Amino acid sequence: MTTMPRTLKPADLYRKLEHIAENAKTWNRLMTTKAAIAQTPKELIWTLNKAKLYHYIPVVPADQRHRIPLLMVFAIMNRPHVLDLRPGHSFVEYMLKHGYDLYLLDWGAPSPEDRGMKFDDYVLDYLPRAIRKLKRVSGSDEFSMLGWCLGALITTLYGALRPDDGLKNLLLLTAPLDFSDKQAGGFIRWTSERSFNADKLIETFGNMPGEMIDYGAKALKPVENYIGNYLNLWSNIDNPKVVESWHAMNTWVTDIIPMAGATYRQLINEFYKENRLMNGTLTLRGEHVDLSKLRANLLNVIAEADHITPPCQSEGVMEKVGSRDKALYHIQGGHIGIMAGSGAEKRTWPHIEAWLADRSD
């Protein structure tokens, strides 16, 4: 049954205005300050150029920890803090509590002198050296790797090129690997266009500006990202849980970094346009990348509603890899939401942890 609204008294009006002023203050705080993200204690154990390898301080006694350490490799065009978003909602925290010896490779932000860096350098120089350090610090000759987005592409390339280097388990999250379907999503449509010239872009900018990458990602869902995101925040601005979660995510999203120019050019030309990895024609520093040589146990996690890496870009790799133990796991959610959204702790993390736990001792 509905009731007629009461007559608004001056006192009520004053309270309402006060409430709006409070909300405006909260809004101002969210837009002008950074949330405390990536707070889990860690130590820096290795650096090379801008790349840093961190070791998270274990929270479980050594005799209860899994024997095989886990190295997390995030994409090269964003900060990796989303893996450790905020206390109480952090994949890093979750895995530490479940007894993993955890390492994070942060690629850092490329500067003008890094414009010539390619996937070849990430896969054959940086990653093997970071792994060498991880092995030394952990004391284990075997390790697991979790790669997310372009981090998943890098870890896949590494797994195929260095199958005997001790990689036991490989977890891929929203991995862009197969670009055979040129109609699958906005990115591939834009970049497949003949007039889209990655060479000219890089010749102009040196490195691919973070702002352009950010625009590209947001433009795939323009109304949600530029308007809906803020309307939803305003609608929930009384809810501290939603507000703090939004603040943390916004802090991460707005911390944009460029992408090394030659890597971007390679991504567009050799992967998006020519699909060399899946066609079997990709070489890195003269070494042929043969996916059938990848033998690590493989869990390939796919976000059903991923508009950045549509599911078809990740699924095709399953029949190409040489792994005997391999599994595909579809999760409802978007590119980032499956790992950092409010449902991640119930849906994605437990599945990843359970799969890895069976293969980490």
Next chain:
Amino acid sequence: MSQKEDPNPFDPTGMFKSMRDAGMDAWSKMMIQLINSEAYARASGTMLDAWLTSSAPFRKAIESTMTQVLTQLNMPIRTDVTSLAERLTHIELRLDDLEAKLDERSQPAPKAATGKSKETGT
């Protein structure tokens, strides 16, 4: 996310919100269709290409002027700085190799992969 409830017919704000949500959904779907279309891909590619082509002469002129000015002033130009940074990275790579070799000499090799207990990682 905002919860969708039955709008109160006497609450103009609620009605406005439900109209706004419906409008946003429709608008969002339309925009996603648009940006995923061949026409958008072609138009954005052409515009980007035109902008890069037309700005190139100005960019080159600024770069060459800046190079001349800095050289006249006996100051390092951009390529001097970047090549120095590149050399530093090469030195870092060599140092990393040296450190790895020292590690190998000073510590026993990592444990074998199979049949070991969980006592690692500290």
